[in-house]
Amino acid sequence: MSGARGANHQPQTEPTTPVPARWTALLSLASLGLFTAFYGPIQVLLGLQAQDLAPDDKELALGVVVGLGAAFSVVANPLFGAISDRTTWRAGRRLPWTALGALGGAASLGLLAVAPNVAVMAIGWCAAQFSLNAMQAALFAAVPDQVPHRQRGMVGGWLGVGQTLGIVVGSGLAAAVGGLAAGYLVCAAFLVVATVPYLLLRKDTVLDPVARPRLSLKSFWISPRRFPDFGWAWLTRFLLNLGNAIAIVYLLYFLQDEVGHDDPDSGVFLLTAIYAVTLLSTVVAGGVWSDRTGRRRVFVCWAGVVMAVAALILAFWPTWPGSLLAAGVLGIGFGVYLSVDFALMTEVLPAAGDRGKDLGVINIANSLPQVLAPVVAAPIVTHLGGYPVLYLLSALVGVAGSVLVYRIRSVT
Secondary structure (H helix, E strand, O other): OOOOOOEEEOOOOOOOOOOOOOHHHHHHHHHHHHHHHHHHHHHHHHHHHHHHOOOOHHHHHHHHHHHHHHHHHHHHHHHHHHHHOOOOOOOOOOOHHHHHHHHHHHHHHHHHHHOHHHHHHHHHHHHHHHHHHHHHHHHHHHHHHHHHHHHHHHHHHHHHHHHHHHHHHHHHHHHHHHOHHHHHHHHHHHHHHOOOOOOHHHOOEEHHHHOOOOOOHHHHOOOOOOOOHHHHHHHHHHHHHHHHHHOOOHHHHHHHHHHOOOOOHHHHHHHHHHHHHHOOOOHHHHHHHHHHOOOOOHHHHHHHHHHHHHHHHHHHOOHHHHHHHHHHHHHHHHHHHHHHHHHHHHOOOOOHHHHHHHHHHHHHHHHHHHHHHHHHHEEEEEHOOHHHHHHHHHHHHHHHHHHHHHHHHOOO
16 A cells, blocks of 8 residues: 555545544643643743743733744644645644644754844744644544544543643653753654554545645635534633633733732642642543543533633632632533543534645634633733633633534434
8 A cells, every 4th residue: 555554545435434542642742742832831841941031020021922822823723624634645634633743843943942022032033833733634624524413522532631631741750850942852852752653553534635725715615604513612612721821821820910829830839739730530531431421412411511610719819728629629610621622623624635734723712712712811810800800700701612513403
C-alpha cells in the first residue's frame, strides 16, 4: 500500500470500524503534549513574564499578549483545518500538519524563553498560538475521520484526559523547574516527545488529488440559517468557554490580590491539581455514559450548570477554602463537558469532506473567548466591582450557554 500505514482512502465517508485502544491512547498522549505547551504559559509563565517585564502594568501586558495570541488562534485553527482537508500528500492529510505544528510550537516557546521585552513576548506567543492551533486542528480532525459515532464520547473523554493532564503537567513544569526560560524550554521538549509516538503510528486518511475540494474565503462561512444546529452548537460552546475564560484569565492575580495567598504560583498549581483530579473522575465516564445512552444535550447542559456553580463560589466566597472547593466543583462539570460536547460537535458538522475546516470554525468558539476575556475582565477587576462581579458574570454567561444547547435539534 502506498501512503500512510493504515490509511483510509475514503475520507469523505463516515467511519464504521472501531478504533483500537492503542490509537486512542497515543492520540491522548499527543493531546497531553499539546495542552502542556498551551497551559504551562497560560497558567503560570506568561503571567510571571508580564510581571517581570512590566511590573507596573502587568494586567494590561498580560491581557494584550493573551488577547493577541488568541486572535492568531482564531485564524489558525480553521485555516489549517481547511488546509489539512485538502492535503493530498502520501503521508496523509492530518499527520504532516500535526508534526509541523508541534515543531513550530516548540520553536515559538524557545523564542518566549529569551524574550527581552513585552513586544518579543507577544510575537513569541502569537507564533506559538499559530503553530499549536495548526497541530490541534489536524489532531482533532482525526477523530471524525477515524472514529465511528458510537465511540466518540469515549474518545472525546480521552482527549479530555490529555487536555486536563496537560494543564497539570504544564503548570507543574512551569512551577517546578525554576526560571522562566527553563519553564518554556521544558514545555517545548515535552510537546515534541509526547507527539512522536502518535506520528509513528502513521494512521491517517489519504485524499485522492482529484477529490480535493476548492478552498475559498466563502467556504469558511457556515450559514446558521442553512445549518441551524451547527450555529447553535457554535454559540453554546462560545458562551460556555467565554464564562470559563473570564474566570481563569486573572486566576494568578485573584489569588495574589483578592485571596492574599502567600505563594500564588503554587496556589495556581494546587487548584489546578484538584480541578484535574475531579475532572478525571468524570471525563471518560461521562463520555462513555453518553455513548451508551445516545444522549448528548442533557450532559452538556448540566455540566455547564455545575461549572457556573463553581464561579458563584468564587464570587461569594473569595477565600482560599472557597477556591479549593470551586476548583473541585469546576472539575466535575468540565470533565463531562469536555467529552460530551466534543462528541456533540462532531455530529453537527455539515460535510464530511470539510471536517477539519468545520471543526476549526467550531474551535473559534474556544479561541475567541480568550480574546474577549481580557477585554471584559480588565475593566471589571480594576473599575467595575472587582473579582466578585467578574465571577458572577462568568456564572451567568455559562448558564446561558447551558440552556441554549437544547436549541440543537438533530442531536438528542
